[in-house]
Amino acid sequence: MPPQKIKNSKMTINDIAKIANVSKATVSYVLNDKPGVSDEIRTKIKNIIEEYNYVPNSAARGLAGEKTHFIGLVIPDISDMFYANIIRGVEKTSNKLGFFLNLLTTHAQAEREQQVIKLFNKSMVDGLIVMAYYLKDQYIDILTESGIPFVFIDYPPKNEEIYSVLVDNESGAFEATEYLISLGHKNIAFLEGSKVAWDSKARFEGYVKALKKHVFEFNPNLVENGNFTKEEGYLATKRLLSKKEKFTAIFAANDQMAIGAIRALKEEGLKVPDDVSIVGFDNIEASSIIEPPLTTISQPIYEMGKKAVEILVRLINKEEVKEKKIMLKTRLIERHSCKKI
Template identity: 40%
Template sequence: MVTIKHVSERAGVSQATVSRVINGSTRVSREKQLKVESAIKELGYRPNSIAQALASSRTESVGIVVPELGGPFYSGILQSIEGQLRQLGYHAVITAGSNTEQSQKEAVEFLLGRRVDALILHTQQLDDDYLIMLEERGIPIILINRVVPEMLTSCIDIDNEAGGLLATQYLIKMGHKHIACITGPLNKSDARGRLQGYRKALENAGLEYNEMLVSEAGFTEETGMSAMKKLLNRGCPFSAVFAANDHMAFGAREVLKSVGLSVPDDISLVGFDNILFARYLTPGLTTIDFPIEKMSKEAVKLAIHKLNKNKSDVNLKLVPSLVIRDSVKNVINTL
């Protein structure tokens, strides 16, 4: 069995130095760190996780809270974060916080009771003051897809406004002048940002913002269906729809199909998130790519930097991109 002693002899350093490297201490020179890491790899040394946790007061685990465990969006986030943590020798402890403040708070307290070393939170319902209080208690926290002004160096966000702008600009470029918008719940910052991007694109193009063409939904297929029914019943004509996530776009598409309207021949459609199913629809859904893997990677990197008290070079603001498929019709020469 390979021990710390064997690693120290192979690396030519003390056992204390090996221990510091394993526990992420910054009190080791880069040269010695590389020697130790090389020796560990060559010898196939695996630290005793129980002894290591006792020595460092760490559990080598990171708690993750998301609203729900199902669905391609959250499952993609969880899979990516868990994979990144595992590569670094950490375990992920995952819990669903539902969509209420109380349940999300209970999820956080559950993880803290399990003595996780850090928290990665995708939560919109938790109060800013509660999160600030946790950070002031010295708990390493990373917020994803959310910004709390007092915790800017702990927040990794996507530029939701830029995404809404991209989606609507593309529809305008393709000749559409009457563009409806199905928003997410406007008590959530990401939904507000995407709506703001939609409004900005209209303003930049000299097009009037019309509240009759905006319908609020809940980031689900069912609410997307309800929102589309409302838009159709209002009798305000439109040739295109920007849905603020792909699930709502799927629901909207089903309603259009049920009333005999075709995508994109009758109504063009753009979503947001670029979940896996979007590419397999017929026609494929044009959408905004949410860089889930990049966000997850940056969140894990920031968590480890906080644990080891290292300076962070994390990208805190991620930029979305447009994925063009076949759900938008060019109407420039037909209007």
């Protein structure tokens, strides 16, 4: 008589082992795709797992020193399309490589980032991908000491031994500013992002570098903080206009702020690009459908998430990863928000 089925919620590795008439260790080897089990026994165990619709308890497996098959992703926000595309890249690649995603958001809050970094451990995830604003060396040390493999996205750690996937933000910002200069613009305003964000600082440096190359004087009155959001980009542009400083172009450090800037300019009766040209950064989906379609710097957002997972899974599998810092390139996307003067 076939063994009586056990309810899925109570099913354990021991139950699978008893039904298959093998040891618990053998079942564990099959669940974790380890060698040392014959094809016949491996097939038998997999059939039993499928028949009983067994779902492993990831936490229990993690505590037992086995793989949880979960990857953790720490990210500032999920509503912004930039981060949404990062998540897509991480999730699709994780699933393709046999891992599930455990996502936690920090809302770009320093205290929350610290809590999340401390929260993740080997019983929850096999590895961790981190995007954060306020990371300090002590929290990097906590991750290192925990033994959990981890990879940073868009954060350049001081320690050259730490794995990271970056975009050449400075080069992209330099290209955006130089593009506006090539159209005849000399007075170019800059909308910066979060004060603590590394990529915002790098984009500002690229903007200043382009001005210096063409011997244009940097005017601090043409810089306003838009904190990477449409609303703040709108308000920052209003502040620029209230100063009565002359400018014919705006370089916004992301597309969200550029979209907010277009709205503010239109409210003041100014036309884009006839009166003011605008370049954004990121190439999010909305940049191609607003009016006018936004000229922007495209960064490989999806690819960043994909690359981070590929590196992390190799680290989880204890494979050698020689290149610790992956630097991805940006490219200019010309649309209709800029005009030659």
